[in-house]
Amino acid sequence: MKPKVLVRHSLPQAALDELRANFEETEDPEQAEGVVGFLSTSLDLGRMPRLRAVATVSAGYDNYDLPELTRRRIALMNCADALTETTADLAFALMLASARRVAELDALVRSGGWKPGAGSELYGLDVHGKTLGVVGYGRIGSAIARRGKGFGMEVLYTSRRPKETPGRVVLDELLRRSDFVCLAVPLTPDTDRLIGSRELGLMKPTGILVNIARGRVVDESALVEALRRQTIRAAGLDVYEEEPLSPTSPLIGMPNVVLLPHIGSATQETRDAMALASVRNLISCLVHGEPRNVVNSEALE
Numbered sequence: 001m002k003p004k005v006l007v008r009h010s011l012p013q014a015a016l017d018e019l020r021a022n023f024e025e026t027e028d029p030e031q032a033e034g035v036v037g038f039l040s041t042s043l044d045l046g047r048m049p050r051l052r053a054v055a056t057v058s059a060g061y062d063n064y065d066l067p068e069l070t071r072r073r074i075a076l077m078n079c080a081d082a083l084t085e086t087t088a089d090l091a092f093a094l095m096l097a098s099a100r101r102v103a104e105l106d107a108l109v110r111s112g113g114w115k116p117g118a119g120s121e122l123y124g125l126d127v128h129g130k131t132l133g134v135v136g137y138g139r140i141g142s143a144i145a146r147r148g149k150g151f152g153m154e155v156l157y158t159s160r161r162p163k164e165t166p167g168r169v170v171l172d173e174l175l176r177r178s179d180f181v182c183l184a185v186p187l188t189p190d191t192d193r194l195i196g197s198r199e200l201g202l203m204k205p206t207g208i209l210v211n212i213a214r215g216r217v218v219d220e221s222a223l224v225e226a227l228r229r230q231t232i233r234a235a236g237l238d239v240y241e242e243e244p245l246s247p248t249s250p251l252i253g254m255p256n257v258v259l260l261p262h263i264g265s266a267t268q269e270t271r272d273a274m275a276l277a278s279v280r281n282l283i284s285c286l287v288h289g290e291p292r293n294v295v296n297s298e299a300l301e
């Protein structure tokens with residue numbers, strides 16, 4: 001008999017085909033041995049006595065109750081490898097858009113506000129040749145750094161572990177020296193509100209903050225204050241403390257902020273690859289008994 005799985009995320013055809021070749025789909029949580037989930041998935045584990053594995057179509061998994069999954073010996077598997085380059089592309093898009101004021105000037109053209117000539121009121125800031133500070137030098141952080149080097153940037157980074165790549169500094173030094181501060185750390189108790197008013201105060205007045213990590217890595221009201229007082233120049237955000245961002249958020253009225261709806265990995269190719277990788281994670285665990293990409297390996301002990 002095929003193991004039963006509950007699918008909590010829409011899957012493209014190729015992923016569905018592999019899923020159906022290996023599993024029986026169920027809508028009944030009590031029957032489910034596996035789950036395919038996403039960042040918005042919440043599971044009532046008390047009602048899932050047969051659950052052994054969860055495959056999330058995401059790199060991040062802060063929405064899951066990891067200690068409880070581990071306690072119940074349920075493996076949680078992510079698909080971080082599939083989205084590195086795409087998320088790094090988006091970080092760069094936010095850097096370029098914030099520095100060159102792409103969204104603000106697009107709105108100006110659309111509103112008929114473009115006057116002949118581009119006066120200094122339309123000027124942005126250079127990206128090439130500047131200093132890029134990457135906070136968190138994991139898969140995505142190092143992919144952002146590679147792009148920075150392609151733009152002739154000096155790259156600084158923070159990392160818990162020493163690396164061979166030069167440029168590792170402590171956070172305060174990174175904040176002081178960087179023209180662009182790009183956040184690429186997972187949300188953990190250590191990174192919760194890592195960037196608050198003190199840290200924003202260390203940034204250059206021309207500094208630009210880019211967040212493609214998680215909203216809670218930044219104290220959002222401190223960021224609003226820094227942007228309002230122009231103690232930093234701009235921000236490019238893909239993630240927020242509360243998602244979706246409230247229409248009453250002060251960020252919405254700020255011209256010096258580029259706002260995206262948490263789309264770091266959202267390209268057709270990458271989301272398809274993530275879905276397939278997640279189904280294969282579930283197969284590795286529930287069909288072959290060889291789990292991979294498990295983020296709570298203690299659950300398997």
Ligand code: DGY
Nearest residue numbers: 058059060263264265
């Ligand atoms: C992830 O997979 O964690 C990303 O945030 C999705 O864009």
